[in-house]
Amino acid sequence: MPVSPAYRPDPRFFDLGPDYSDAVKAADFPQTILRFRNDRAAAEVGLETLTDAEWIAAFGRFDPLPGQPGPVAMRYHGHQFRQYNSDLGDGRGFLAAQMRETPQAAALRERGDRPRLMDLGTKGSGRTPWSRDGDGRLTLKGGVREVLAAAMLEAQGVPTSRALSLIETGEALERGDEPSPTRSAVLVRLSHSHVRFGTFQRAAYLNRPDQIETLIEHVRSLYHPDVAPGDVPGLMRAITAASARLTARWIAAGFVHGVLNTDNLNVTGESFDYGPWRFLPYYDPAFTAAYFDHGGLYAFARQPEAVFWNLTQLASCLAVVSEPKLLADALNGFGPAYIRELRAAFLMRLGVHSLGEAADQRLVDATLALLREGGEAMRWEPLFFDWFGGFASSARALSGPRAKLYQGEAFDAFRFALMEHEPDRIERLEHPMFAAREPEEMLIDEVETIWSAIAADDDWSPLNAKLARLEATRTAWRFDT
Numbered sequence: 001m002p003v004s005p006a007y008r009p010d011p012r013f014f015d016l017g018p019d020y021s022d023a024v025k026a027a028d029f030p031q032t033i034l035r036f037r038n039d040r041a042a043a044e045v046g047l048e049t050l051t052d053a054e055w056i057a058a059f060g061r062f063d064p065l066p067g068q069p070g071p072v073a074m075r076y077h078g079h080q081f082r083q084y085n086s087d088l089g090d091g092r093g094f095l096a097a098q099m100r101e102t103p104q105a106a107a108l109r110e111r112g113d114r115p116r117l118m119d120l121g122t123k124g125s126g127r128t129p130w131s132r133d134g135d136g137r138l139t140l141k142g143g144v145r146e147v148l149a150a151a152m153l154e155a156q157g158v159p160t161s162r163a164l165s166l167i168e169t170g171e172a173l174e175r176g177d178e179p180s181p182t183r184s185a186v187l188v189r190l191s192h193s194h195v196r197f198g199t200f201q202r203a204a205y206l207n208r209p210d211q212i213e214t215l216i217e218h219v220r221s222l223y224h225p226d227v228a229p230g231d232v233p234g235l236m237r238a239i240t241a242a243s244a245r246l247t248a249r250w251i252a253a254g255f256v257h258g259v260l261n262t263d264n265l266n267v268t269g270e271s272f273d274y275g276p277w278r279f280l281p282y283y284d285p286a287f288t289a290a291y292f293d294h295g296g297l298y299a300f301a302r303q304p305e306a307v308f309w310n311l312t313q314l315a316s317c318l319a320v321v322s323e324p325k326l327l328a329d330a331l332n333g334f335g336p337a338y339i340r341e342l343r344a345a346f347l348m349r350l351g352v353h354s355l356g357e358a359a360d361q362r363l364v365d366a367t368l369a370l371l372r373e374g375g376e377a378m379r380w381e382p383l384f385f386d387w388f389g390g391f392a393s394s395a396r397a398l399s400g401p402r403a404k405l406y407q408g409e410a411f412d413a414f415r416f417a418l419m420e421h422e423p424d425r426i427e428r429l430e431h432p433m434f435a436a437r438e439p440e441e442m443l444i445d446e447v448e449t450i451w452s453a454i455a456a457d458d459d460w461s462p463l464n465a466k467l468a469r470l471e472a473t474r475t476a477w478r479f480d481t
């Protein structure tokens, strides 16, 4: 497999051995039709040099990449909608490979001297010992939805897994929540760890403090190396901080993950596993993504509470080998960290510099108040688009298609709070994206329209056009994650 010289295999989770995963084989699919390859993400781990045929061999048939031991289904448990389930684990996916990102990719981040350990994880690659009654498959629509969610979140500066590959696999699937039979696919995602809170929960459930210790050192050394060996509360603090940051960025993006179970949150605070996600059209705290979330447990504004609840479950696992009081202190850092991160996330999305805590908080409060007062007419994404860069965008916003929304008391308060802040990298406004009348949103009707073209006419051009526009917005915003 002609990987680039920058490809550096480092299969560390595999080294943990059979207590943590099971060797599995990919399904033998009747077809492998390449539908999407993310060469920008692939270049970050030295895989962009694969030809399409090699790509399909690697990500449709799962011929092992150099230096990789072969796929394993990861073991984990988790709370699903607050119910403990000891029957989970990778039931339709596996960990296919681990490798270091390239020095060039690492240099784009703050700690650029540390190339991160990255996973290739699959969805829809076949049955495993953890499949229960499931078929181990992913619908093509589910794959397309994950591609779209990851691209939108990345553009909006949310720490997220990326969709690396989507290959249609030629099977007919039966699903209760899609018109069936429906088409099948296998997705490969590039992510910064698939070690979940539920990975720890399994070790605690099995009463294996030794496994908890092993996982702690695995996670500390590979993902939180600033934490000293043996400092378990320090690790809890690091995971709490990363989770608070992620949650704040979801909120600023208007994103509802939909299924915030403990098996869907990982130890690096990188968002992953996009199923029934939605983006808010307008301010609506009760907006729920999953049709099966009857109580609204994971509604938009309840996501901070959901993440905190999940963190308390992780802390209770760590308490098996550490001091509960110190872990509780670490957990209690979540609230303040979240508030801090929410300020930073709103400043980032509005393209302005910090002016100190009080002024920054005024801006968050005024933005939320304007969104709330504005009702359905004041769509979430356009507000951030119109006012990006603060006063530098005044003329554009006030002569644009939403000019008439920008008046009244809530708007005056917002404008006052915003204008206090200096634009951050004002030259970004020169990007042609800001000449458009409408920003890129990702509302359900558009997602369904993109899918319909594929379902009805096998027309992939709306998807590809959307991805190209999202890439343009990503380079226009230039958010740091």
Ligand code: AMP
Residues within 6 Å of the ligand: 087, 088, 089, 090, 091, 092, 093, 130, 131, 132, 133, 134, 135, 136, 137, 138, 259, 263, 264, 273, 275
């Ligand atoms: P999710 O809600 O996608 O995070 O999945 C929850 C659990 O159900 C995980 O253990 C999955 O591996 C498993 N699962 C979901 N769909 C399937 C399927 N079609 N076949 C087998 N396992 C599945």
Ligand code: MG
Residues within 6 Å of the ligand: 263, 264, 273
């Ligand atoms: Mg999951």
